[in-house]
Amino acid sequence: MKSLGSIRRSFAPWNDPAAKPYISFRGVTKRFGDFVAVDDLSLDIYEREFFALLGASGCGKTTLLRMLAGFEEPSSGQILLDGQDLCGIPPHKRPVNMMFQSYALFPHMTVEANIAFGLKQDGMPKPDIEKRVGEMLRLVKLEQFAKRKPHQLSGGQRQRVALARSIAKRPKVLLLDEPLGALDKKLREETQFELTDLQYELGMTFVIVTHDQEEAMTMADRIAIMDKGKVLQVATPAEIYEAPNSRYVADFVGSVNMFEGKVAERSAGSMRIADAGGALTIKADNTADVANGDTVWFAIRPEKLRVSSKRPADVPNAVEGEIWDIGYVGDMTIYHVKLDDGRIVKASTVNSQRVVEDPLTWHDRAWISFAADAGVVLIR
Amino acid sequence: MGRLATAIGSRLVIAVPYLWLLIFFLVPFIIVFKISLSTTAIAMPPYTPTFGLEGGISGLVEGLKELSADNYTWLLDDPLYINAYISSLVIAAVSTLITLLVGYPIAYGMARAPTALRPVLVMLVILPFWTSFLIRVYAWIGILKPEGLLNQFLLFTGIIDSPLVILNTTTAIYIGIVYSYLPFMVLPLYATLEKMDYSLIEAAQDLGCPPLTAFWKITFPLSLPGITAGCMLVFIPAVGEFVIPDLLGGSQTLMIGKTLWNEFFSNRDWPVSSAVAIILLLILVVPIMFFQRAQANAREKGL
Numbered sequence: 082m083k084s085l086g087s088i089r090r091s092f093a094p095w096n097d098p099a100a101k102p103y104i105s106f107r108g109v110t111k112r113f114g115d116f117v118a119v120d121d122l123s124l125d126i127y128e129r130e131f132f133a134l135l136g137a138s139g140c141g142k143t144t145l146l147r148m149l150a151g152f153e154e155p156s157s158g159q160i161l162l163d164g165q166d167l168c169g170i171p172p173h174k175r176p177v178n179m180m181f182q183s184y185a186l187f188p189h190m191t192v193e194a195n196i197a198f199g200l201k202q203d204g205m206p207k208p209d210i211e212k213r214v215g216e217m218l219r220l221v222k223l224e225q226f227a228k229r230k231p232h233q234l235s236g237g238q239r240q241r242v243a244l245a246r247s248i249a250k251r252p253k254v255l256l257l258d259e260p261l262g263a264l265d266k267k268l269r270e271e272t273q274f275e276l277t278d279l280q281y282e283l284g285m286t287f288v289i290v291t292h293d294q295e296e297a298m299t300m301a302d303r304i305a306i307m308d309k310g311k312v313l314q315v316a317t318p319a320e321i322y323e324a325p326n327s328r329y330v331a332d333f334v335g336s337v338n339m340f341e342g343k344v345a346e347r348s349a350g351s352m353r354i355a356d357a358g359g360a361l362t363i364k365a366d367n368t369a370d371v372a373n374g375d376t377v378w379f380a381i382r383p384e385k386l387r388v389s390s391k392r393p394a395d396v397p398n399a400v401e402g403e404i405w406d407i408g409y410v411g412d413m414t415i416y417h418v419k420l421d422d423g424r425i426v427k428a429s430t431v432n433s434q435r436v437v438e439d440p441l442t443w444h445d446r447a448w449i450s451f452a453a454d455a456g457v458v459l460i461r
Numbered sequence: 462m463g464r465l466a467t468a469i470g471s472r473l474v475i476a477v478p479y480l481w482l483l484i485f486f487l488v489p490f491i492i493v494f495k496i497s498l499s500t501t502a503i504a505m506p507p508y509t510p511t512f513g514l515e516g517g518i519s520g521l522v523e524g525l526k527e528l529s530a531d532n533y534t535w536l537l538d539d540p541l542y543i544n545a546y547i548s549s550l551v552i553a554a555v556s557t558l559i560t561l562l563v564g565y566p567i568a569y570g571m572a573r574a575p576t577a578l579r580p581v582l583v584m585l586v587i588l589p590f591w592t593s594f595l596i597r598v599y600a601w602i603g604i605l606k607p608e609g610l611l612n613q614f615l616l617f618t619g620i621i622d623s624p625l626v627i628l629n630t631t632t633a634i635y636i637g638i639v640y641s642y643l644p645f646m647v648l649p650l651y652a653t654l655e656k657m658d659y660s661l662i663e664a665a666q667d668l669g670c671p672p673l674t675a676f677w678k679i680t681f682p683l684s685l686p687g688i689t690a691g692c693m694l695v696f697i698p699a700v701g702e703f704v705i706p707d708l709l710g711g712s713q714t715l716m717i718g719k720t721l722w723n724e725f726f727s728n729r730d731w732p733v734s735s736a737v738a739i740i741l742l743l744i745l746v747v748p749i750m751f752f753q754r755a756q757a758n759a760r761e762k763g764l
Contacts, residue, residue, distance in 0.1 A: 152663055172666040173675075185664035189682050198678075199668030250668065 092302060093317075094127040101164075103128040103286055104149065104254065109158035111144050111310075118144040120310035121158070131280050131287045133301035135294060137333070141310040142290045146256050149288065150179045162254070173202075178252035182259040184243035186231040192218070192242050193227040199250045217245040220279070237268050244276075248283060255280075257289040261296060273299045294334045298322070306330045322382075327461050331380040338386070338426050340379040344371050351453060354379055358422045364397040367458040381456030386428035388416050390441060392448045399450040402426065404441050416441070418449055490742075497735035498528035508731045532736035542720065542737065546744065549717040552631065552706075553699035556638035560695050561688065563639060564646035568687070569680075571647070572654035583651065586644050598637055598708050605633050605709065629711025637705035642698070646691035653687030654680070686755065693752040697745055717741055 094100035102125035111119040119141040126132045134142040147153045148160060151172030160167045167175060178199070186195050196217050200210045218224045221241035231239055240260065247255055260276070261269045277300050280287045291297050297304045298318040305315045306329075314326045325331035328339060340363060342354040354363040354377060363379050371377055392399050405425060406417035416428045426449055441447055499508040510524040536542045571582045589597060604610045605628040612624040627633050657680065665675035703718030710716070717737065724734035 150663075150667060152666075171671075172663070173669045173671055177667075179664075179667045181660050181664055183658060183660050185658065185660040187661060187664070187679060198665070202669035202674070246664075246668070 092129070094130070095125070095303065100127060102126060102161075103130070103163055104288070105159070105161040106145070107159040107161065109145075109148065109155045109160060111141070111148060111153060112156045117310050119148070119155070122310065122312055124305060124312055124315065126286065126288060128286055129284055131277065131300055131302045132289070133297035133304045134288065134290045134307060135297040135304050135334075136292065136307035138292055140307040142292075142307050143258060145307075146179070146258055146288065146290045149254070150177055150256055151175045176252055177254040177256055178247040178250055179256040179258065180243050180247040180260050182262055184231075184239050184263075186239060186242055186246070188231055191228050191230055192223060192234070195231070195242055196246045196249050198246065203250065213249060217249050220248075221245045236263055236265075237272075240264060240272070244279075248279075248285070251283075252285065254286045254288060257287060259291055260289065261291075261293070269296070276300055298334070306333060308333075324457055325380065325459070328378055328380065328459055331457070331459065336383050336427060337380050338383065340381075342377060342379065344373050344375045344377055347371070347373060352458070354458070358420070358424055360420050360422055360424070361398065361400040363456075364453045365456065365458050366454040369458045369460055371458070371460060375460070378459040379456050380459055381451055383415065383427040383429040384413075384431070385451055385455040386426070387450045388418065388428045388430060388441060389448050389450065390445065393450050396450040397453045399448050400426075401446060401448050404443055404445045404447050407441070407443065416447070418447055493735045493738055495528070496731050497532055497733075497739050498530065499732045500527075500529070500531070501730050501732050506731065507729050532732050533740075535733060536736055536740060541715075542717075545715045545717045545720040546740070548715045549700050549702075550744070552634055552638070552716060553696050553702070556635050556642070556699055557692050557696040559635060560639045560642055560646045561692060564643055564650055564691060565684075565688075567643075568647045568650035568654055571651050572657070579655070583648075586647050586651075589644065594641065595704060598641065598704055601633070601637055601640065601709055602628060605636065628709060629713075631710065631714060633709035633711075634706050634714060634716075637709045638695075638699050638702060641705065642695040645694040649690035649694065650684060650687040653684045653690075657683055689752060689755040693748060696748060700745060701741055 104126040106122055106124040109119055109122045110117065122141075122145070134145060136142045144153060148155055149162075149167070151167070151170060151174075154168060162176070187198065190198070193214055196214045197210050200213055205213070214227075215224075218227055221244060223238060223241055223245070226234060226238060226242075231242065234242065240263065244260070247257075257276075261272055264272060273296060276287075289297070289300065298321075301318060303315060303317055304321050306313045306321065308329055314321060314330045316324070321330060321334050325334065331337045331339070340354070341357040342363065343357070344352055345355040345362060346353040351364065351366050352369075352371070354365060356363060356379075365379055369377070387393065387396075388404075392401070400420060402418040402420040404416060405419040408415040408417075411432070413429050413431045416430070418426045418428060420426060428449055496508055499510060501507060502509045510527045567586075571579060571586075574582055602609070606612075607624040607626065607628070609628070611627070612621075615621045616624065627636070661679050661683070662672075662675050665679045666672065670678060701718045701721075702716065703722055706714050706716040706719050707722070710719075721734050721737045721741070724730050724737060728734075
């Protein structure tokens with residue numbers, strides 16, 4: 082995407098045709114009886130990538146992760162790790178480790194013993210184990226809790242023990258199943274940044290499963306949006322947010338206004354869409370491959386809309402309505418504007434100044450305006 | 462006023478189990494203990510002294526003076542009793558171990574069965590209780606006797622040439638105890654195994670444990686509370702078991718429950734049989750205390 086060039090990160094092996102994927106799902110299907118949990122899915126994950134599988138519960142993301150760990154075998158298809166086919170290799174022989182949603186800490190062992198468990202299993206010499214456990218404890222800042230049992234720890238501490246245990250063996254890939262799900266909001270936000278730092282420091286490939294879009298957006302290099310066992314879009318957080326490829330993705334990540342309409346007029350790089358409600362004709366910059374008369378959806382994020390009491394001059398798109406609801410959140414204000422045909426449009430304004438000059442209030446007439454490149458045209 | 466009534470009410474609620482224990486455990490225990498210190502007599506009841514409140518305080522004191530620990534020294538002098546105790550403990554311990562070995566896989570299988578199937582399996586384990594214990598033990602005579610079902614089957618299939626002698630041996634006692642007490646082992650084991658988080662096993666495997674190692678390092682230690690509970694529930698009643706050795710073990714098996722029965726009904730020696738019972742109780746208090754400590758430990762660990 083040309084317009085997103087400025088936010089592209091320097092780490093982007095997925096854009097390099099020469100880069101070899103580290104983990105490859107090739108046509109993977111997983112059935113549980115009649116239920117298809119993962120449906121002919123193909124996906125590439127690169128080395129050192131922080132990759133998020135995002136989707137509503139039951140979309141197949143956890144099944145995908147469990148197949149990577151070896152707890153489930155695909156019904157058909159291939160999973161490759163560093164060129165090696167993983168199918169048939171039991172979990173204890175795979176060079177991946179998993180951090181469980183429930184943490185799965187061994188209740189009869191101390192924090193120390195929990196972390197040392199995998200190392201002992203590998204037959205690492207005792208002094209080396211002690212050294213590594215010490216490192217891990219320092220890394221997760223739990224040195225003084227080494228001799229405690231899991232039930233003597235708080236939720237956040239347990240989460241860190243689980244993390245330390247899963248990275249103690251320095252696995253090639255760390256799988257994280259809803260790692261922050263059980264933490265409260267504040268701790269979750271802190272831990273998100275800790276995890277990204279840690280991933281960078283350790284140079285491991287992280288694959289995380291989450292249903293929390295904010296979590297995925299904050300931490301991941303790329304996100305795969307999943308629904309009904311299929312991947313709908315794989316892209317960087319910015320691309321997912323600014324250039325969703327389908328209505329589902331646009332709607333699942335963040336908040337969105339969707340205008341359904343028909344393509345009325347096309348020219349190079351731009352088109353006019355006759356809104357189905359008849360309220361406006363949208364001028365949109367887009368290169369979507371559509372013909373006149375095709376049904377399309379114009380998706381635009383609330384913060385891309387401007388709310389004003391008068392129609393601003395020189396805007397390609399504007400529509401009038403009535404202020405129906407105002408939500409003041411502090412850092413921003415959310416307006417619900419009711420168009421004359423009854424549709425509600427959400428718009429948000431960042432409160433960058435303490436004193437607002439143009440206070441709109443309930444039941445005022447207001448104009449909503451947006452630029453031609455502020456939204457995306459979706460064809461499915 | 463209301464608060465006072467509530468306070469009295471809650472005291473009463475607590476008092477009920479204590480009263481129950483007082484009336485149905487402590488009082489009989491004291492009576493048996495008193496009889497164990499008396500001497501046998503051809504009378505009704507067959508021991509002296511028998512004192513009551515009709516003799517007044519002085520009568521009571523007189524009676525107390527006549528009590529002696531002779532029955533206990535008698536028990537220690539006669540190797541019959543000591544052997545009976547030891548043999549009971551050995552038989553109980555061995556059969557508890559066999560019950561554990563048989564019961565653990567059953568409980569494990571039940572705990573790993575599909576959720577919908579589990580209540581049915583629990584039902585099947587409890588099902589034998591619907592038939593009288595005595596009848597079930599009698600049924601084993603029919604199976605184990607020389608011309609019984611087992612021997613007929615083995616002879617028919619040609620595995621053996623002549624009937625096995627199982628009935629009236631210690632083997633028959635083991636079979637009887639293991640069969641009768643299996644549910645008491647399976648149920649507590651199932652309870653601990655069923656509530657165990659399966660992701661712990663997955664975590665162990667994920668960290669490099671082959672399934673069998675994962676079992677020994679995770680499942681087994683975490684099921685210890687169930688193992689202790691099951692073993693105690695089998696061992697304690699098995700030590701004093703009377704019906705099974707009497708019906709299946711024949712005349713030569715020495716078990717303390719049978720000795721006690723003989724003393725009481727054949728010899729009509731109430732004082733000695735009371736002493737036997739008191740010693741048995743003391744022997745069993747040790748494992749019971751061990752059991753209670755294990756339970757308390759498990760609670761503390763939050764298992």
